Amino acid sequence: MAPRMAKPLQEFALIRRLKSQFARPTPDLVQGIGDDAAVVETTVPIWWHFTTDLLAEGIHFDLKSAAPRSIGYRAAIANLSDLAAMGATPRHLLISLAIPKQVRQSQIYDFYRGLREACRPYGVALIGGDTSASKTGLFLSITLIGTTTKRRALFRHGAKVGDLIYVSGTLGDSLAGLRLLINGKTSRSSETTRSQLSPFHRQFLIRRHLHPTARIAEGQWLNTGRLASAAIDLSDGLSGDLRHICEESGVGAEVEIDHLPLSLACRAYAKARGVSPVQLAITGGEDYELLFTAPPRFRHTLEQQARARGYRITRIGTIRPKKFGIQMTTEGRTQPLPQTSYEHFRS
Amino acid sequence: MAPRMAKPLQEFALIRRLKSQFARPTPDLVQGIGDDAAVVETTVPIWWHFTTDLLAEGIHFDLKSAAPRSIGYRAAIANLSDLAAMGATPRHLLISLAIPKQVRQSQIYDFYRGLREACRPYGVALIGGDTSASKTGLFLSITLIGTTTKRRALFRHGAKVGDLIYVSGTLGDSLAGLRLLINGKTSRSSETTRSQLSPFHRQFLIRRHLHPTARIAEGQWLNTGRLASAAIDLSDGLSGDLRHICEESGVGAEVEIDHLPLSLACRAYAKARGVSPVQLAITGGEDYELLFTAPPRFRHTLEQQARARGYRITRIGTIRPKKFGIQMTTEGRTQPLPQTSYEHFRS
Numbered sequence: 001m002a003p004r005m006a007k008p009l010q011e012f013a014l015i016r017r018l019k020s021q022f023a024r025p026t027p028d029l030v031q032g033i034g035d036d037a038a039v040v041e042t043t044v045p046i047w048w049h050f051t052t053d054l055l056a057e058g059i060h061f062d063l064k065s066a067a068p069r070s071i072g073y074r075a076a077i078a079n080l081s082d083l084a085a086m087g088a089t090p091r092h093l094l095i096s097l098a099i100p101k102q103v104r105q106s107q108i109y110d111f112y113r114g115l116r117e118a119c120r121p122y123g124v125a126l127i128g129g130d131t132s133a134s135k136t137g138l139f140l141s142i143t144l145i146g147t148t149t150k151r152r153a154l155f156r157h158g159a160k161v162g163d164l165i166y167v168s169g170t171l172g173d174s175l176a177g178l179r180l181l182i183n184g185k186t187s188r189s190s191e192t193t194r195s196q197l198s199p200f201h202r203q204f205l206i207r208r209h210l211h212p213t214a215r216i217a218e219g220q221w222l223n224t225g226r227l228a229s230a231a232i233d234l235s236d237g238l239s240g241d242l243r244h245i246c247e248e249s250g251v252g253a254e255v256e257i258d259h260l261p262l263s264l265a266c267r268a269y270a271k272a273r274g275v276s277p278v279q280l281a282i283t284g285g286e287d288y289e290l291l292f293t294a295p296p297r298f299r300h301t302l303e304q305q306a307r308a309r310g311y312r313i314t315r316i317g318t319i320r321p322k323k324f325g326i327q328m329t330t331e332g333r334t335q336p337l338p339q340t341s342y343e344h345f346r347s
Numbered sequence: 348m349a350p351r352m353a354k355p356l357q358e359f360a361l362i363r364r365l366k367s368q369f370a371r372p373t374p375d376l377v378q379g380i381g382d383d384a385a386v387v388e389t390t391v392p393i394w395w396h397f398t399t400d401l402l403a404e405g406i407h408f409d410l411k412s413a414a415p416r417s418i419g420y421r422a423a424i425a426n427l428s429d430l431a432a433m434g435a436t437p438r439h440l441l442i443s444l445a446i447p448k449q450v451r452q453s454q455i456y457d458f459y460r461g462l463r464e465a466c467r468p469y470g471v472a473l474i475g476g477d478t479s480a481s482k483t484g485l486f487l488s489i490t491l492i493g494t495t496t497k498r499r500a501l502f503r504h505g506a507k508v509g510d511l512i513y514v515s516g517t518l519g520d521s522l523a524g525l526r527l528l529i530n531g532k533t534s535r536s537s538e539t540t541r542s543q544l545s546p547f548h549r550q551f552l553i554r555r556h557l558h559p560t561a562r563i564a565e566g567q568w569l570n571t572g573r574l575a576s577a578a579i580d581l582s583d584g585l586s587g588d589l590r591h592i593c594e595e596s597g598v599g600a601e602v603e604i605d606h607l608p609l610s611l612a613c614r615a616y617a618k619a620r621g622v623s624p625v626q627l628a629i630t631g632g633e634d635y636e637l638l639f640t641a642p643p644r645f646r647h648t649l650e651q652q653a654r655a656r657g658y659r660i661t662r663i664g665t666i667r668p669k670k671f672g673i674q675m676t677t678e679g680r681t682q683p684l685p686q687t688s689y690e691h692f693r694s
Contacts, residue, residue, distance in 0.1 A: 034503070048387045052475055135405030145397070180413050
């Protein structure tokens with residue numbers, strides 16, 4: 001019956017180090033790490049956005065194969081991407097971390113390094129959190145706080161029949177990258193894959209998986225210009241996330257399969273592996289691209305402004321009445337979009 | 348290599364049920380559960396308070412011995428108590444939950460029932476969160492959001508030399524209750540204890556452990572009346588938490604041991620077990636009472652108002668210069684307050 005300390009003394013050292021490295025004063029921060037709660041001041045009418053993501057060892061990541069820095073980076077991106085889909089500016093971060101004793105201190109610092117790296121471009125400050133020992137796996141939960149002007153945000157529920165459906169970037173890259181990472185370690189067939197896939201494409205896909213981008217600037221542009229009628233980020237995959245928009249908006253959707261934006265690397269991977277690149281694009285999660293809808297009258301403005309700003313957006317379909325369901329069209333044939341949930345990593 | 352679904356379909360059923368039972372519209376809530384982020388509106392200058400607590404199976408609770416409802420209740424109280432110590436009004440809650448497959452759905456609902464029970468008196472609404480499968484233990488992280496008027500909050504850093512040190516309620520009850528729960532299941536010596544402890548005292552102590560109270564009203568009173576110079580909640584125990592106030596305020600402290608408020612039940616338990624009740628009061632965590640300091644000129648007002656409102660507060664010492672350290676005095680003898688960290692549950 002040895003007592004278990006939930007707050008070992010090294011936790012205080014960890015908190016001090018994080019505070020000095022990651023916690024930065026922002027104009028609205030009254031109290032950061034070091035009190036019972038963090039305190040943030042609001043002086044003008046504003047909308048606050050709160051999003052939480054949980055990552056569990058063995059489900060979302062594998063410490064045997066993934067670098068702690070990459071885990072931290074991707075955890076932050078998952079949350080940043082949620083705020084991108086609201087058109088919000090990310091501001092503050094709280095993190096809960098349960099640490100098994102076999103995890104080394106250096107791994108924890110690397111994890112925070114990745115987290116900080118993802119947050120740095122947006123000036124996001126770590127304002128609080130909690131750490132604990134874990135008797136089993138590593139668990140982390142991030143709460144990210146952002147803001148928009150009052151009455152100005154992108155929701156899932158605004159899509160109207162006739163609206164055009166767009167995505168940013170390219171789809172399926174992250175899943176292809178994940179599969180390359182897994183097969184690179186295990187099966188023999190991967191040797192064949194690697195020989196047919198150029199190192200450049202291979203690196204591109206792996207990087208898209210390990211080092212994705214949150215489309216913060218794109219989300220803010222869509223929001224402040226009131227260009228999008230609904231938006232979501234692609235974390236579960238096109239199939240699942242489009243379904244969320246349709247459910248919340250009470251509409252159906254038609255996806256034109258031939259319009260799906262695929263990277264050259266994704267096409268090359270699909271060819272080498274003998275799989276369908278469309279399948280990767282539809283079911284692949286964690287691309288962290290934006291999926292949004294816009295009234296057809298905005299089409300010209302939207303596409304012109306995107307070009308001018310250097311944002312890649314692609315029109316992939318149209319919002320239909322609810323009774324239409326969620327269908328995909330290719331070469332004149334229409335069939336239901338497969339209903340899938342994203343596989344994170346496989347073990 | 349079976350795919351692991353991070354978002355099983357039953358999660359959506361869970362979210363729907365929680366949304367209907369726990370998510371309630373509040374005047375400032377623009378968007379609750381069901382979008383990429385929750386959205387809350389602020390129209391007047393305000394201070395927002397954010398606190399996060401992580402609970403890990405095997406560290407903070409044991410599913411074999413603790414009821415899920417009690418785990419949920421106590422998780423919420425830990426966070427509510429943090430806001431009480433800021434003098435804040437709790438408003439919104441986000442929860443991350445990693446669920447192992449051996450945990451039954453009914454246990455998860457019971458857990459949320461406990462959470463809701465703790466939050467209901469304060470009108471706190473569940474506005475978001477994340478759930479996931481877990482390959483190992485049950486993990487949960489709660490982020491609680493509250494508010495105070497601008498420039499009006501209780502911090503750890505305001506204590507001045509000469510200030511009086513107070514605590515609310517009684518100390519050590521929760522630890523005594525925890526030990527009763529553990530020994531009730533294991534050792535033979537507990538039989539002796541139970542025979543010497545009245546059922547009433549036994550129940551009181553167990554209830555103080557399983558069903559603690561967050562001192563929200565007391566915190567708001569201290570804050571709005573500007574009566575306290577510093578405050579913290581007693582989650583790690585008097586010894587550890589007083590140390591936090593002293594560190595953040597750059598002061599020392601003298602605790603008068605004979606003044607520590609002890610319940611009759613705690614004294615009876617200590618006598619039956621042959622342990623020191625003072626030891627329980629100093630090292631016992633999770634009492635969730637408030638520890639605060641106040642200028643001596645407020646003594647009369649403070650004690651009179653507390654009586655009038657029915658709040659139990661006890662003066663237990665005085666803030667001293669930093670070089671004094673943190674000492675305890677009993678019968679004219681002064682010695683350092685033992686430095687301990689709270690044992691959560693023992694296995």
